[in-house]
Amino acid sequence: MPDDLYQRYQAAHRAHQMHAAACTSCTDRARCRDGARLWESFTRLQDAYLQRKRPR
Numbered sequence: 001m002p003d004d005l006y007q008r009y010q011a012a013h014r015a016h017q018m019h020a021a022a023c024t025s026c027t028d029r030a031r032c033r034d035g036a037r038l039w040e041s042f043t044r045l046q047d048a049y050l051q052r053k054r055p056r
Contacts (some may be wrong), residue, residue, distance in 0.1 A: 005052065009045035016042045 016038040025032040031039055 003049075005045065005049050009042070009049045012038065012042040012045050 016035070019035055019038050020026050023032055023035055026035040
C-alpha cells in the first residue's frame with residue numbers, strides 16, 4: 001500500500017504546479033494568496049515526509 005503522507009505530499013506538489021502554471025501573479029519569489037497557501041501546504045507535507053524518512 002502506498003505511503004499516505006507521500007501521496008498527500010505529491011498531490012500538494014501537483015496542485016501547486018498546476019496553480020503556478022495558470023496564475024499570472026505567481027513567480028518564483030512571490031506568490032498570490034492561493035499560491036502561498038498551496039506552497040505552504042506542499043512544504044509542510046514535504047518536510048514531514050522527509051523528517052519521517054531520516055534515520056534516528
